[in-house]
Amino acid sequence: MPRIRKTDNTPEETTPVMAADRVYEAIYAAVLDHRLAPGSRLREEELASTFAVSRTLVRQALHRLAQDGVIVLRPNRGAQVPEPTRRDGEHVFDARRVIECEVVRRIAGKLSAEQMSELRGLVAAEDRAVHSGNRQEAIRLSGEFHLRLAQMSGNPIFVRVLDELLPTTSLLMALYKAPGEAMCVAHSHGLLLQTLEEGPGAAAATEMRRHLNEIEQSLSQPVTKAALSLDEIFKGPSKSAV
Known part of the structure; x- marks a missing residue:
């Protein structure tokens, strides 16, 4: 299957590539199942702490996600989940x-x-x-x-x-x-x-x-949702196996 797959978010990787893949998959899944709301900022330092990886690996994952259209990278503003019109x-x-x-x-x-x-x-x-x-x-x-x-x-x-x-x-x-x-x-x-x-x-x-x-x-008026921290999104009880 393409990128929709299960992730367990556990730091058991043996290579940097596997660690970057884990970050990629987790963010992709969080966008796809609506845990990461449109407009959410994705700060490298916070993501590195959440996933217990280096900022370099986070940056690699974010660049892949941007290439695939899952997030956007803006100069001086960093990574953000898009807000499609x-x-x-x-x-x-x-x-x-x-x-x-x-x-x-x-x-x-x-x-x-x-x-x-x-x-x-x-x-x-x-x-x-x-x-x-x-x-x-x-x-x-x-x-x-x-x-x-x-x-x-x-x-x-x-x-x-x-x-x-x-x-x-x-x-x-x-x-x-x-x-x-x-x-x-x-x-x-x-x-x-x-x-x-x-x-x-x-x-x-x-x-x-x-x-x-x-x-x-079925699309109607914009829906307002409460913002969650990255820890709540990726480690909280609401996270499903996706």
Whole structure:
């Protein structure tokens, strides 16, 4: 899988590369599941203390995150989680509709029994997370579902572009989606699975477009959230295994 993966935040690395990877993964996951709010400042010294690594390794992780569009690096201001506008959201969902509608059009009716079983497992796990109130896990599984569809298309460019769009999508959810709503609805993913299994591709593309339109239309007014310290975000009880 691309970057959405589990991290345990324990300093057991044997190399600097592994330590920088841990910082990268933890920040990426915190952005994706909304623990790091849009606009959050990421200070090297504070991150180094939080993760018990050097500022050099933190800097390496931050540069990678900036290259992947997860954060922004501004001269004399340091690292910050982006604050996408509604106009940015229009561009993101335009791109997702182009890519993901084509993805499902190609794979509808062509997935193996093992692939369908894997996708059903993700949808079922997402549904359990939603009903148990585990928002962070639901968001992680939702992103994994969309990425797995792209991977099953066999086009690595689709995967790479979607992987870069998901963090911005999550930031848009954090800014404009009403609290208590999941990033995607597992029921909608279930409908997608039906069209993928039965085909034809045109029906699957129509369902994906409807699904993405539903997410975009759920964005409303900016949502204000309480700021948390980095220790609370990365070490506090609210952190899930994402």
